[in-house]
Amino acid sequence: MSYVLIIGAKSDIAKEVARVYAKNGYNLYLAARESVSLEDLKQDIETRSGVDVKLKEFDITAYETHEDFYTSLEERPLGVIVVSGYMAEQKSAQKSWDESLQTINVNYTGAVSILNIVANDFEKERRGFIVGVSSVAGDRGRKANYIYGSAKAAFSAYLSGLRNRLYESGVQVLTVKPGFVATKMTENMDLPENLTAQPDEVAEDIFNAQKKGRNTLYTKPIWFFIMLIIKHIPEFIFKKMSI
Amino acid sequence: MGLLSWGMFPKIITKKFSLRDRAALKRYIEETDEFIPYGNGRSYGDGALNENILHVKPYNNFLAFDEEEGLLTCQAGVLLSEILDSVVKRGWFLKVTPGTKLITVGGAIASDVHGKNHHVEGCFSECVEEFSVMLPSGETKVCKKGDELFYATCGGMGLTGVILSATISLKKINSKNIRQTTIKTKNLKETFEAFEKYQDMPYSVAWIDCLAKDDALGKCLLMVGDFADDGDLAYRSKKKLSIPFNFPSFALNNLSVKAFNRLYYAKAKDGISKQKVDIDTFFYPLDAIGNWNRIYGKGGFTQYQFILPKEQSYEGLKEILGKISDSGKGSFLAVLKLYGKANENYLSFPMEGYSLALDFKIEEGLFELLDALDKVVVKYGGRIYLTKDVRVSCETFEKGYEKIDKFREFRKENGMDKKLNSLQSKRVQI
Numbered sequence: 001m002s003y004v005l006i007i008g009a010k011s012d013i014a015k016e017v018a019r020v021y022a023k024n025g026y027n028l029y030l031a032a033r034e035s036v037s038l039e040d041l042k043q044d045i046e047t048r049s050g051v052d053v054k055l056k057e058f059d060i061t062a063y064e065t066h067e068d069f070y071t072s073l074e075e076r077p078l079g080v081i082v083v084s085g086y087m088a089e090q091k092s093a094q095k096s097w098d099e100s101l102q103t104i105n106v107n108y109t110g111a112v113s114i115l116n117i118v119a120n121d122f123e124k125e126r127r128g129f130i131v132g133v134s135s136v137a138g139d140r141g142r143k144a145n146y147i148y149g150s151a152k153a154a155f156s157a158y159l160s161g162l163r164n165r166l167y168e169s170g171v172q173v174l175t176v177k178p179g180f181v182a183t184k185m186t187e188n189m190d191l192p193e194n195l196t197a198q199p200d201e202v203a204e205d206i207f208n209a210q211k212k213g214r215n216t217l218y219t220k221p222i223w224f225f226i227m228l229i230i231k232h233i234p235e236f237i238f239k240k241m242s243i
Numbered sequence: 244m245g246l247l248s249w250g251m252f253p254k255i256i257t258k259k260f261s262l263r264d265r266a267a268l269k270r271y272i273e274e275t276d277e278f279i280p281y282g283n284g285r286s287y288g289d290g291a292l293n294e295n296i297l298h299v300k301p302y303n304n305f306l307a308f309d310e311e312e313g314l315l316t317c318q319a320g321v322l323l324s325e326i327l328d329s330v331v332k333r334g335w336f337l338k339v340t341p342g343t344k345l346i347t348v349g350g351a352i353a354s355d356v357h358g359k360n361h362h363v364e365g366c367f368s369e370c371v372e373e374f375s376v377m378l379p380s381g382e383t384k385v386c387k388k389g390d391e392l393f394y395a396t397c398g399g400m401g402l403t404g405v406i407l408s409a410t411i412s413l414k415k416i417n418s419k420n421i422r423q424t425t426i427k428t429k430n431l432k433e434t435f436e437a438f439e440k441y442q443d444m445p446y447s448v449a450w451i452d453c454l455a456k457d458d459a460l461g462k463c464l465l466m467v468g469d470f471a472d473d474g475d476l477a478y479r480s481k482k483k484l485s486i487p488f489n490f491p492s493f494a495l496n497n498l499s500v501k502a503f504n505r506l507y508y509a510k511a512k513d514g515i516s517k518q519k520v521d522i523d524t525f526f527y528p529l530d531a532i533g534n535w536n537r538i539y540g541k542g543g544f545t546q547y548q549f550i551l552p553k554e555q556s557y558e559g560l561k562e563i564l565g566k567i568s569d570s571g572k573g574s575f576l577a578v579l580k581l582y583g584k585a586n587e588n589y590l591s592f593p594m595e596g597y598s599l600a601l602d603f604k605i606e607e608g609l610f611e612l613l614d615a616l617d618k619v620v621v622k623y624g625g626r627i628y629l630t631k632d633v634r635v636s637c638e639t640f641e642k643g644y645e646k647i648d649k650f651r652e653f654r655k656e657n658g659m660d661k662k663l664n665s666l667q668s669k670r671v672q673i
Contacts, residue, residue, distance in 0.1 A: 023328055044304035048329045187261055 008084030012183035016203035022049035031058035060110030079129035107151035179223035252543025282350030288633035289666035313413035319349030331478035338370035355398030368397035374409035379662035398591035423468035427514035431461025548600035551625035556597035559623035577601035
């Protein structure tokens, strides 16, 4: 019986990722705070796919608990997918240190804490895959969301280094960079339809990219080109822009 | 901007609220003057459009599956495709499925959809054991066959309340494959004879060549089939292609002409050929292309679907096909199907007879043509399918549905007419 561990299982993307892995026959550990609220999802996935779903209490900012959390899993997971994210409103993050710190901790520090433990285990076992859901916002800091963006940039850099380190051991590391996604969080934003992915599309893309052993995934794929352009705008122009 | 129907016409500004839990829905119903539930946006017309739209698709958990009896309970936002992903490999299939699997269970009930096996299994409501609905009062009711709420809600276009969850019974299968026979006919008379001849086949549908005239009027490819028995249940839904932008509309007829001709002329001389195809190819050919609606261009399109009583079908179809062919409008292909008996639901479309469906690009002069076709439909005692419709007049609509007043009364009695409305419900005054 092979389990995939999903960290931050309450988000819309995580829910669809869980469904896709279950559809393909994987059992799941769903880890989140107040994991009892995931009972409905557990029932949904077990009914759909006939796999086993275990709910695990997990707080990504409670770093000291991570080692125990990981070693207490009934069975070591085949792969780990970190979907946790916290997007404070840029304006409130600018004014509130707590908001800034929470953004950094959830998107970066906490992810590093748990993935260090996972990576050591996978490296020793010489197997496994790690998927980190970062963001296109990490590709270049913009005034609209650079606190969130910089935490994601750090996470992307971490994943890139981790991939480099674990290559020798045959452990796959996939960095996922979603663009706009239609979720609870973006429900009331007026996002351009052609650039906005549905959570179930993102999940399918993640599954397929992981299966193919890819390194980086932009979803929708067009975001690769958009970010390519954005990254190459000279700084002396970029600093005057509002995008 | 906002949500669109499948026909991409009309384009209106909508305010969307996503259904995630019942408590929030109750508040939404209290606080919203008037709204309409919206599933996955696959109905063609304005039946799920209004200023306020309740987006039901996010409400999509599976709740229970009895694998022995084939009984599935799920929330209303679950897509039929999700059901297939889950149940086909366990030896079950939908008893009734329309030509797309990308619709929600709630939408399937609200449109009381039907498929290629209507003449055998009837509409979707036949496989609905029970469902729960939140009424405008905020109260949730469970109903089943025999209840007035059931007859009004199945086919009721979301106008009686918000369907929350349903239990449906599935059909046992022993293969993901269909044995298909394709029959080539030369004219409408042969087409009708072929339908009669193959009426014991569980699935049947015909593609009619709308450009054919005179002696060849009504020439078709009739496809009939049944599940194979080869034990192969290894179903994986196909990865779909997508159409990333709106096509210039001239592309359309060229594509379908080619597709039809390739099939038509490839058939053996005796006009019959056999194939083994999988579920997706047989039931959902168009789902293989995501957003195929974009091939009609950004002005949008509509589908005209009517049904005529069996005795009048031949005359009526001949007259209508003649008018379409003369007009030079309309898609090259139309779908013809023989239906079984009508059910007891107030607004379900099917009745015993022949139905024809074809697409029209929205353009000048179209609605005048469709009004003229309506007159023929009414003359022969037929009716128009609300799920496809974006323009029928109240007068034409009413004539086709004898239980319309029961539906109207039921809505009034339960305060549904104040809370639940679509652009369509206002137009046809239901």
